Amino acid sequence: MRAWLAPLVLSLLFFPTRGDAFSLRCGSDLISDGASKADVLLKCGEPMLKESRTEYEGVKQKYKGPDTDTTTERVVQKNIDEWTYNFGPHRLMQVVVFENGKLVEVRSGTYGR
Template sequence: MHLSHRISVLACVGFLFWSNASFAQSTYRCNSGLVSLGDNRSSVLQKCGEPESRHSHCRALTTSATTDATSVNVQTCVEIEEWTYNPGSGRLMTTLEFEAGRLSEIATGQRVR
């Protein structure tokens, strides 16, 4: 196989991976406005309406504290709420993640068929 053919094959494989990947962003345009990282849930709900689905889970955080010769690991739970929006055919599924009631992550997924 010639070098140029190998490069073409690798470029195609890279594009396929890239096109199916999830991408993070800092804003999301929805029904009646733009939401940004840091917005609260009620503001997002007002601008974007009800999500197609809601899911919540606990993200474990471990913190360490050391006093004298004693080391203690404390594990706490941070509640994460994920809202998924289906913007319609030909557009990307979008998941909004809230931490402590604030929008902390916006990720797009696969294209809706």
């Protein structure tokens, strides 16, 4: 049992995970994080479903001055669009999430129809 444990631990250390990176394959095209809605439409076509919402997030900023530190808080509006692609019964459906027009997430759903 110990014979395979050391190589497994070493492989986990030397081959880091991709983190938050993601991509979506549409035919022979690959769409990655940061792509615009126009890029996705061009490469993947019209989605089966489009949903939009607006979210508000509080953002704090700290400023360091020579005598005092100041913190300000403001509310930032984010426009969120979720597009669902159905690639058929042999592939998982994909939900593509845009924040202010830029691709920020791709989630897999159930198998398509």
